[in-house]
Amino acid sequence: MYLVTAQEMRNIDHFAIDTLGIPGVVLMENAGRAVAESIQRKFPEPKNAVVLCGTGNNGGDGWVAIRYLLFAGWNVEAWLVGNEDKLTPDAKIFYHVCQKLTSVHIYHDKSKQKLMKKHLQEAQVIVDALLGTGVKGELRPLLREVVSLINQQPKAWVVSVDIPTGMDTDTGMVSSEVVHAQQTITFGYPKWGHYLYPGADVCGEVNVVDIGLPTQFPADLTPKAQLNEPALWRGYIQPRNPWAHKGTYGHALLIGGAKGMLGAITMAGAVAYRSGVGMVTLTVPEGQEVSLAGKVTQELIWSWSGKSVFSAESAKQFMERASRYSAVVIGPGLGRFMGEDKWLGDLLSTIKAPLVLDADALNILADHPELIKLRDSEYPTVLTPHPGEMARLLHCSISEVESSRLSAARTVANHTGMIVVLKGRYTIIAYPTGKQVVNIIGSPALAKAGSGDLLAGLLGSLLAQRIPANQAVPMATYLHGQAGVIASQTVSEHAVCYQDIIVALGKAFEQLPLS
Ligand SMILES: NC(=O)C1=CN([C@@H]2O[C@H](COP(=O)(O)OP(=O)(O)OC[C@H]3O[C@@H](n4cnc5c(N)ncnc54)[C@H](O)[C@@H]3O)[C@@H](O)[C@H]2O)[C@@H](O)CC1
Ligand SMILES: [K+]
Missing domain, CATH: 3.40.1190.20 (Ribokinase)
Incomplete structure (x- = not known):
């Protein structure tokens, strides 16, 4: 299996979407659904979950996961961290679906901190869909606050979507705050950061799920690394030759x-x-x-x-x-x-x-x-x-x-x-x-x-x-x-x-x- 950098993953996404014509929302749907299914495999009975979504496509996977968890009878507190007007087009589609199913809390300053803290304390499962492969550099203060709140919940099962928020996809280097996940569900191919220290230490178990991405690429898009298998x-x-000698x-x-x-x-x-x-x-x-x-x-x-x-x-x-x-x-x-x-x-x-x-x-x-x-x-x-x-x-x-x-x-x-x-x-x-x-x-x-x-x-x-x-x-x-x-x-x-x-x-x- 290939092991990819953020850029190689972007290349694969573009190849799937722009060259092959697979709609981006189909991939997002598959990703979010895989997250919900993986959580349900771990917890077959419905629980309390908090799903924290960023404004990018990582958040998009979170909106999809919320829908599947709600359909399965879970009690889900849905949070958008950031401004609605920053939502990417694909994420916006699933955000609107979510709004029709439940009330979405919006966190864009500290005023909602108390409520978020309460939700996190009551949750058995916390889903980190804040940032994925689009992360750049040190986390900005708003996300740092939220990540710190997640890490203050010792009892919850923390699932990171694709990448623990605050970890660099390529180097495994971490921000001053980084989500400490018990499980990371990643899409298509594992990323370098999952296996490089210190990132490897905050991912928990890494599960790679199939979301319908291609497995073969033109030579210039083929990733350079593979997992040993x-x-x-x-x-x-x-088998040893029966006629062999030393x-x-x-x-x-x-x-x-x-x-x-x-x-x-x-x-x-x-x-x-x-x-x-x-x-x-x-x-x-x-x-x-x-x-x-x-x-x-x-x-x-x-x-x-x-x-x-x-x-x-x-x-x-x-x-x-x-x-x-x-x-x-x-x-x-x-x-x-x-x-x-x-x-x-x-x-x-x-x-x-x-x-x-x-x-x-x-x-x-x-x-x-x-x-x-x-x-x-x-x-x-x-x-x-x-x-x-x-x-x-x-x-x-x-x-x-x-x-x-x-x-x-x-x-x-x-x-x-x-x-x-x-x-x-x-x-x-x-x-x-x-x-x-x-x-x-x-x-x-x-x-x-x-x-x-x-x-x-x-x-x-x-x-x-x-x-x-x-x-x-x-x-x-x-x-x-x-x-x-x-x-x-x-x-x-x-x-x-x-x-x-x-x-x-x-x-x-x-x-x-x-x-
Ligand atoms: N078609 C695709 O590209 C697919 C993408 N998927 C998901 O999309 C993710 C990548 O999505 P995006 O490229 O939209 O990126 P992200 O959703 O990871 O993050 C992008 C957002 O993060 C902000 N950001 C970047 N660095 C930051 C920092 N240090 N502090 C605070 N905010 C920061 C950016 O301003 C931008 O708004 C993947 O990890 C995966 O979860 C999946 O849905 C599968 C399909
Ligand atoms: K994440």
Whole structure:
């Protein structure tokens, strides 16, 4: 499913209305009706509702919802916030219908504040149809007052129509007052703000409803982002070939495991096997192999000379064996670079296979951005930063990354020509082509050290199995998130350990529809 900006949504609306000839009021009718139906599904018995409508088309959806709730026997207090003469033409049609069914209160200054407060206090359901995708900047004072009144009602179920009023559609940034909704019902396609912090925190559950908008568009109108779902990559996961041998499913090389950090590469190796690769080699600095041998069973171990750190000498050893591997991961437990900067550059220019750079491999790149040019762009490279690593790559603060996650991911993908996986509650995958995929499957159980190593190992495994990077990356992100969800259903969210995730990965694969 596409994930859209306000402008992309406007383009889709214009295409539907002006090019295809679907009347705008039909879409508004469908939207308002979907809101009322969704509320009735939650509350099958009629209740007291307050529906607050702005003067734009978001308010138009509210007028339609009022009608359906009244028809279903609800007690509805209908409010217009703003002046009647500002109503948009479509909204005006449904406003007039509403006026024939009930009395509409008008709020254009504080004189009606007491009455509105009373209605809000008596309501079990409050519908915020004040502002939608037409919002611009900080809320004006009148709306700020009303939003503040909504937020003072702790017991009511607050439903935002399309966008919680006060949240920016594209960035998820919020005004000094923003509606804190329990549920947001959005139309046609979800919007970026629903999945970007802090907006994502005020949306409650996000329901996307069909209002009859088109699903296919001319190329120039096609949105650039999609939500991660199996439809994007399902065809690339095949039943295993009964005649297969270990070579059929590729050989992943994982490089890391410096002194004191063997756990990371152990986890990455274990998850790689769990996700179908034929062979895994773990490469650690000389001296680490003995401890590693006590931790792993199936994985091959290859130690590099380099006195517990990687060096140019290590890189030379790699070059002699490079052609054996169908994908390489550099990073799990790698440790910070210890002086020489050439070895990573040597590897980047030598590896002729898909490559994943994680953890300290990213920190080295942040310090030596010139190394990026050494990588052969014919082979895909995936960068998997968490916000801290992204901040180092961009030489900015973590809060700057978090307040502009999309543009951070896009910028690095654009500058490096590599696929960027910016990890977080909603992971953003940015492709150098300008496309993005957002993964919303996951669990807070994954917010633990080691989670990133598991993703890196999983990615390395899928890439080693020769699944194209454009599909392997969202597939790995989805499976990782889904394994987190399954593990937290098995043991509590708090208790999930990496072994639980690795076991749950089996179930996550099982639940995938095979092509
Ligand atoms: N055909 C369409 O375009 C459809 C639109 N729909 C609804 O229409 C909404 C978009 O409608 P509009 O484009 O009319 O926009 P909105 O209804 O979101 O808001 C427009 C109004 O908000 C005011 N406004 C903007 N920023 C403000 C601020 N910071 N403080 C106070 N007031 C502010 C503007 O002056 C304008 O009057 C969608 O979110 C959706 O709910 C749906 O009815 C489906 C069909
Ligand atoms: K709204």
